Amino acid sequence: MIDGSEEVPSKLLSDDSPNPAYTIWFRKDNCVLSWLLASISEKLVSTVFSLQTSKQVWDSLQTRFSATSRSRIALLKRQLQTIVQGNRSCSIFLEDAKQLADTLAAAGQPVNDQDFITFLLGGLRTTYTPFITSYNFACRDKELSLDDFQSELLSFEALVDAPPTMQTQNFAFAAKHTNYPKRKPADGLHLRQAKYITDLLQKTDMIGAKPLNCPSSSGPKLSADTDKVIAEEISVQLIAEKIMEIT
Structure with a gap:
């Protein structure tokens, strides 16, 4: 009828x-x-x-x-694309973003995982700028799954919230004292290792250096698949040399 x-x-x-x-x-x-x-x-x-x-x-x-x-869907899309972490923890931030994505999916407008990750990266606090740089560095050849991204983000949050005695250079030590598993994208560097590399680049004003298409061994101080760190007393010149070996 x-x-x-x-x-x-x-x-x-x-x-x-x-x-x-x-x-x-x-x-x-x-x-x-x-x-x-x-x-x-x-x-x-x-x-x-x-x-x-x-x-x-x-x-x-x-x-x-x-x-x-249609208006509701457009509003949900704008809310997801412009979502901001603010004072929320990463877990709550992720949950709120997922709720928007789930609502869009229920309305027949599913959100691609990589687009979802892009929206999340754009809404993180400035505290997470090193993580964003590290993520882009580690995923330059192969994208991380949403599950891996969430795990790495929560791991980084644990390091950011760690006591001051945990130096940001010593990521291997900090990772041992968190409950989050250390994950490595296939054929790439650990995100924590990539963060360490980014810190070295920032120290020597070489943040614009172009990385190779694949990780390469850089000698006894830093390898492609381990989280070894350079001693605090190392000279800036040696830091620059190490960066040149892996970029």
């Missing part, structure tokens, strides 16, 4: 007598119309009161709510 698949019979037959088929259709349509009017608010009833058939009422409501739905 409401989708128009059932044709409306003519009111009269060829001899101008009432058409019994129309009488049956009219009764059914009135039942459906009554159900529709009983299921909507009084405010909405006033907007469709003048309509005669259930299909007319259905089409009017569909047009009205489709426009609202």
Whole structure:
């Protein structure tokens, strides 16, 4: 009735007598119309009161709510694209962003994992700028899954919130004292190791140095798959030499 698949019979037959088929259709349509009017608010009833058939009422409501739905989807997309961490912890920040993404998915607008990660990176506090740089460095060849990204972000948060005695240079030591597993993207550096490299670049104003397409061994001080660190007393010159070996 409401989708128009059932044709409306003519009111009269060829001899101008009432058409019994129309009488049956009219009764059914009135039942459906009554159900529709009983299921909507009084405010909405006033907007469709003048309509005669259930299909007319259905089409009017569909047009009205489709426009609202499109506006809602557009709003959700903007909220996700511009989401900001603020004072929230990473776990709460991730949960709030996921809620927006899940709502979009339920509305038929699923969010790609890599786009979701991009939105999250854009909303992190400035405290996480080293993490963003490290993430881009570590994933220059192969993207991290959303699960791996979340694990690395929570691990970094644990290091940021660690006591001051845990020096930011000694990431291997700090990782040992957190409950988060150390993860390494396939064929790439640890994100914590990439963060260490970024710190070295910043110390020597070489942050713009271009990395190789794949990790390479850099001698006894730092290897491609371990978290060894350079002693605090190392000279800036040696730091620069180490950076040159891996970039």
